[in-house]
Amino acid sequence: MMGSFFIPINTRWVLKYLKLTYIPSSIKKPMKKQLSSLIIVLLLFTTLCFDSLAQRKRNKKQDKPTVEDPLKGISLGGLKFRNIGPALTSGRIADLAVNPNNTSEFYVAAAAGGVWKTTNAGTTFKPIFDNYGSYSIGSLAMDPNNSNVIWVGTGENNNQRSVSYGDGLYKSSNGGASFKKVGLDKSEHIGMIKVDPRNSDVVYVAATGPLWSAGGDRGLYKTTDGGETWNKVLEISEHTGVNEIHLDPRNPDVLYATAHQRRRRQWTYLGGGPESGIYKSTDAGATWEKANSGLPGGDKGRIGMAISPANPEIIYAVVEAQNGQGGFYKSTNRAASWQKMSGTSSSGNYYQEIVADPVDQDRVYLLNTFTLVTVDGGKTFNNLGEKSKHWDNHAMWVDPNNNHHLLQGCDGGVYESFDQGQNWKFFTNLPVTQFYKVSVDNAEPFYNVMGGTQDNYSLHGPSQTVSQHGIVSSDWIVTQGGDGFESVPDPVDDNIVYAQYQNGGLTRFDRKSGEGVAIIPRPRKGEKAYNFNWDAPLMVSPHDHKTLYYAANKLFKSTDRGDSWEVISGELDQDIDRNLLPVMGKIWPMDAVSKNGSTSRYGAAVSLDESRLQAGLLYVGSDDGQISTSEDGGANWKQVNRFDGVPENTYVYDLIASKHNVNTVYAAFNNHKSGDFTPYVYVSNDKGSTWKNISSNLPTGAVYALEQDHENENILFAGTEYGVFVSINNGGSWTALKSGIPTINVRDLAIQERENDLAVASFGRGFYILDNYSPLRELASKATEKDAHIFAIKKSLMFNTWTPLGSLGSPQKGFQGEMFHTSPNPARGATIRYWLKEGTTSLKSERQKRDKEAFKSNEAIPYPTIDAYKAEQNELPSYLVFTIKDQTGDIVSELRTGLSKGMNQVVWDLTYMSFGQVNQRQASQAQSLSSSNIFVVPGRYTVSMSKNINGEITEIHEPVSFEVGELDNRTIPASDWSAMAAFKKKALKLVNAINATQSVLGEMNTKIQSYKAASKTYPSSESTSIFKDVLALEEQLNNARMSMNGDPTLGRLDIDGEYSTAQRAQNAIFDIFGSTSNVPGTSEKNYSIAADEFAPILASVKRLQKEFEKMDARFSGNGKLIMPGKLPDWKK
Secondary structure: OOOOOOOOOOHHHHHHHHOOOOOOHHHOOOOOOOOOHHHHHHHHHHHHHHHHHHHHHHOOOOOOOOOOOOOOOOOOOOOOEEEEEOOOOOOOEEEEEEOOOOOOOEEEEEOOOEEEEEOOOOOOOEEOOOOOOOOOEEEEEEOOOOOOOEEEEEOOOOOOOOOOOOOOEEEEOOOOOOOEEEEOOOOOOEEEEEEOOOOOOOEEEEEOOOOOOOOOOOEEEEEOOOOOOOEEEEOOEOOEEEEEEEEEOOEEEEEEEEEEEOEEOOOOEEOOEOOOEEEEEOOOOOOOEEOOOOOOOOOEEEEEEEEOOOOOOOEEEEEEEHHHOOEEEEEOOOOOOOEEEEOOOOOOOOOOOEEEOOOOOOOEEEOOOOOEEEOOOOOOOEEOOOOOOOOOEEEEEEOOOOOOOEEEEEOOEEEEEOOOOOOOEEOOOOOOOEEOOOEEOOOOOOOEEEEEEOOOEEEEEEOOOOEOOOEEHHHOEEEEOOEEEEEEEOOOOOOEEEEEEHHHEEEEEEOOOOEEEEOOOOOOOOOOOOOOOOOOOEEEOOOOOOOEEEEOOOEEEEOOOOOOOEEOOOOOOOOOOHHHOOEOOEOOOOOOOOOOOOOOOOOOEEEEEEOOOOOOOEEEEEOOOOEEEEOOOOOOOEEEOOOOOOOOOOEEEEEEEOOOOOOOEEEEEEOHHHOOOOOEEEEEOOOOOOOEEOOOOOOOOOEEEEEEOOOOOOOEEEEEOOEEEEEOOOOOOOEEEOOOOOOOOEEEEEEEOOOOEEEEEEEOOOEEEEOOOOHHHHHHOOHHHOOEEEOOOOOEEEOOOEOOOOOOOEOOOEOOOOOOOEEOOOOOOEEEEEEEOOOOOOHHHHHHHHHHHHHHOOOOOOOOOHHHHHHHHHOOOOEEEEEEEOOOOOEEEEEEEOOOOEEEEEEEOOEEEOOOOOOHHHOOOOOOOOEEEEEOOOEEEEEEEEEEEOOEEEEEEEEEEEEEEEOOOOOOOOOOHHHHHHHHHHHHHHHHHHHHHHHHHHHHHHHHHHHHHHHOOOOHHHHHHHHHHHHHHHHHHHHHHHHHHOOHHHHHOOOOOOOOHHHHHHHHHHOOOOOOOOOOHHHHHHHHHHHHHHHHHHHHHHHHHHHHHHHHHHHHOOOOOOOOOOOOOOOO
C-alpha cells in the first residue's frame, strides 16, 4: 500500500528460505533467546497466511460437554450486590449530549460506566443504560428536531490499553426511558453520530471498528429510515474505519469523514497507516473523494475535525502523523486544501478531538492531557486551565448562547465552568470509577476495601460505617497517586497498605501517619532494568504478613515489608521480540505512527499467587502466555506455555492456588486483545503441569478474575467482561449473579473471609460488595430440594447509627443537597435469608393476570361476578411468619412478610417488638408489629418459619439458632447490657402507660364537649343543673391532666413551669435512647420519681372513668338523645 513501511514476506520467499538459499540479515536474530531463524520464519509465515482464518476460529466458542447446572431455575435475587462508590473521584467520560432548548438536561457517556441523564443541570444523575448489552460508550447524539430521541454508540472512542468495546448502536425515542438496539453489532467502537437536521430519519454513524482485530462493522454507515436499515457509504479496508463524521450546517449533503487506520495488540499499538485521511462527499455519501491536499504525505494517524459554527467556511483539523509531521490545520475552501497553522497536536491514542467555539471563529479547543485553546485560528495554543480539576480531557460542550459556559468530560468525571475554564465545578455524584484491582483488610469492626484505578489514584475506604448517611466521599482516602493497581493490606496491621502504580511503582503507605515510602525493587549491579507490566502482580504471603512477592520479568521476594528484595527467579516470560510480530499482516518499522505507544514492554509477569497450604509453592503468569511454577520458594522453576484450546501467547490474567487442595491451581486466560472474547477458565490438579478447561457455559466475554470460597472448594467466582458468575460445582457450570449490579466489566474479586463477603472491582462503576454470600454453600448442598429452608445466619451485631451531618434535611444527605453522594450501608440487624419452593397467589392477583393477558390480546375483559368479587374482597391474606425467641423460649419479635417463591430475605433489627399501644394502621394481618427500638440482650436466639394460608398457620421450618452480639465501638460501653436493656424496657413501658392515659383523658375531653351539648336537650331548669355537673367533671379531668402535664397557665403567663410527670418519664427514656452505654443516674432518678408520681395519677384517672360511666348512664335515660357511639332507641 502507498506510503507504508513493512517487510514483505511471500510464499516464494519462504520456499527459498526452506531450501536454505537466502537468509536476510534483518531476521537472523529474531528472538532474544537465539531461536532458529527457520522456526521464526515458519511462525511468521503461518501467522501471515492464516491470520484471518485463525481470527475467525478464535471467535467461535469451543464445543463443551453439557453439564447439568445445579442453580438452573433458582432465583438468586436474594444475593444482591451493594455499590459502595466511591465518587471522591469519578471516571473517564467519552461524550456529552446537551439539550439545546433546555441546557439543564444533558446526557453523559461514561467510557466504561454506561449512560447517565440529568434534568436539573447535574444536581442529580440517573443511570439509564444499565441493563443493555454494553457498558462501554463512545458517542452520543441528540436528534436536533426531537430531544427525546437519543442515539448511543457503544464502545469507547479511544485506543488506549484499557479501552472497552461495545456491541453496536442503540436508539431511544423516549428520552432514555428505554433503548432499542438498531444495528452495527460488530462495530465494537463507534466514534461519532450525526443526525441530518432536515430529516431525523437520516443518520450517519462513524464506526471506527474493532481495535484488536480486522473486519467487523467498520466505516461510515447511513440510515434513511431511522435506524431500521443501514448502508455502508464509505468503506476503506478491513483495518481502517471512520472515527468522525461532520455535516456542513449550510448544506448537510456535504459530508466530511476522517478515516483512521489503527491496531492494538497486547504487545503493541500502531496508531496510523497509509489509509488514514480525510474524505469528502457532496451528495450525502453517494460518492467520495479524498481531501488531503496540504496534509502530511506519509502515514497518518487519528484526525480530529470541527466545522466552525461561527463561520462554516472554516474547517479545522488536528492531524497525527509519523515522524512528528502532524499538526493543526485549517481550510477556508471546504477542504479543497489545508494550511498548516502550527505543529500542535495531541495523542491519537487518547484524545485528538477539537471543539470550535460557537461564537468566535478563531477560538478552538484541542482536547488533550491539558486542554489547549487557540484564539488565533490555530497559530498558537495555550493551556485552557485545569485549576482544581482532573486532567485528561475527552469531551467538551460550549454553550451556544454563552460561550463562557463550558461542560468538560475527562478521566475524572464531568466539570462545569462559567468563566471559560478559569474555575471549575466538579459533579460529585457520578460514581463511574474504573477499578483495576480490589483487596480487603481485616480491620475491626468493619473491614476496608481498597484498589487502584484508571488514572484516579489508589483509593481506600470502609465497607460500611455507623453513619446513618451511609458511606460518603470523605470516608475515602488516597493512598497513592497515578494509575493505581494492586493495593494490598497487611493482614495483621491494617494501617499498612502496599499501593502500586503503573510500570512497577510501589509504595508502603502508613494510614496512621499518611506517609508513604517507595519500596520498588531496583536492579542489582550489572543487571538490566526490570521489565514491569503496566499492571504488575503483588501479594503478601499467606504464611508471613511481613513477606511480599512482586513480579516484573523476574519474581522478587521481601521478608521485611519491602525494605529489601531478593530475586528468586530467572526470566518468567517467553522472551519474544514484539517488533518482529506482524500487525495488520505486516511487520512495521520503528517509525510507524505511534508504534508501541502507551503499551507495556512485552514479556512480564502479570499474575501471581502462593499456596496457603504449602509455603513456597509459587505460580506466576506472564503477558505472553506462560505459567511458571516453583515448589521450593523459587529455587527451581518449571514453565508451561501450551494449553489445550487456548491460543498461544494468551495473557494469563489471573492465577489462584486452591485454598483446599495443594495440587490444584486455577487460571484465567484473557485473549481479548487479539479480538478473541472467548472465556478461558482452566484448572490444574497437578501443580500446573497439565490443565483442563472449566469455562463450561460461561457466555462470550473475557475472564479477568477468579476467586474460590474458603469453606467449600467447589464454589468458584469469575469476574468477566459482563459481570460476576458463580459455579457451585467446581466450574462444571456457571450462573450469573445479577442482582444489584449493572452490565459491567469486572476486573478483580476478593473475599473477606471473616464476613463471607465478596468484594468486586468494576471497571466503570466503582466497588460492589455481595454481603454474606454463604447461602451459596447450602445451595451447593441442595437446600433447594426442600419445600422451605432458612439459610445459616451470621453473627449479628447491635449498634446505633449516628448523623455526623446532622439529623435535619434528609437522612442520607443532611443539609448537603442532592448532589452530595452517599452509598448505602448493609441492612442493620440479622439478615434472615430463606428459600421457598413454591409461593402463593390470591384470587385478585389471578384475575388481574387474566385481565392483563386479555388486554394484550385485545380480547374482551368481563367484570367478575358479584360472588367472585366478594370472594376476592373476603379472601384472607397469605403470609410468612418468622418467630424469634430468646434462650428462655420467650418470643421477642415476630416478622411477617409476603409468601414468594425462591430466595428472599427479611431483616430483624435486633430489637424487641413493640409492647405499647396499637393503632388502626397496624390492623393488616400480613404486617409486622412495629419495633420498640430497644435492643435485645446479647446471646443466642432462634428463628422459625411458618406460613399462614387463608387463616391456617403451619410451621414449615424448625428453629434455626444464631448469635446476637454488640459492636465494640464505644469508649464507655454499658457494664451490664442486660441491666441497661431492662431499664429501657421498664422506662418505655412507663412512657407507653402515660401515653395511653393521655389518650383516655383526650377521649374524656371529647366526651365533655358532647355532654355540654347534650345538656341542652333537657328543660332549662334541669339543663342548668346537668351543665354544672358536667363542669365539675371537667374540672376533675383538668386536674388529672395538670397533675400529669403541669399547669399550662404558668407558661402562658411566662412563669417558670413545673417539671411534669409526663416530661420526666419521657426524659428518662429518650435521654438514653440512642445510647448503649450505662444508664445515667439522672435517668434512673427521673424514672423513679415519674413512676412514683404516676401511680396515684393513674388511680385517680381510673376513678374518674367511673364518674364518666355514671354520666353516660345519666344521659342514656334520655330517649330523645342520641349520644356519640350509642345506638338509637328507635321504633317504627
